[in-house]
Amino acid sequence: MAASRGSRHALPLQVAAVCYRRRGEAIEFLLVNTNSGNKWTFPKGAPETHLSHSQAAEREALEEAGAVGLIEPRHFHLYLHSKGVFWQPQGVQEVVVKAFLLEVQQVQGSHEELRNPTWFTAVDARKILAKGREVKYAKEIQAVVDRALEHLGFDGYVARPIEARSGRTMSPS
Secondary structure, eight states: OOTTTTTTOOOOOEEEEEEEEEEEEEEEEEEEEEESSSSSSEEEEEEOOOOOHHHHHHHHHIIHHHOEEEEEOOOEEEEEEESSOOOSTTTTTTEEEEEEEEEEEEEOOOOOTTTOEEEEEEHHHHHHHHHSSSSHHHHHHHHHHHEHHTTTTTTTTTTTEEEHHHOOOOOOO
């Protein structure tokens, strides 16, 4: 039997804006520093009752990264994220994050202090998102990049369009 939304066993929900832009045949992701400043993440936060989940994710992108663009109305991926640290009273808490793609059209200077919004290639985003995280959560957040690339029609770590890669032959050097 499925757990109801009000179940005490349900994990808290957050929403994330997976901010991206196209650069030629590549995709770049806009990441922000976490509140502690020692890790990178996607802009994310708790959903708000007066907004849809995609609107709440869009708002997080604006607040944390100054990113403005087109957000998809449906999430493309769910992932587990951890908040807190084991040596503090509340310990580590897992949350489920609904990830929404947001194609960035403009980055404004207005964003939360210390967030340091920065563009990364897909390869670099995977590396920096894993840094400082337990393996379980590193793999979860790296999968967001992989699913985003798949959803956008890009393949693998090279992050070139699938159509551009198929049927291509390498010429000898």
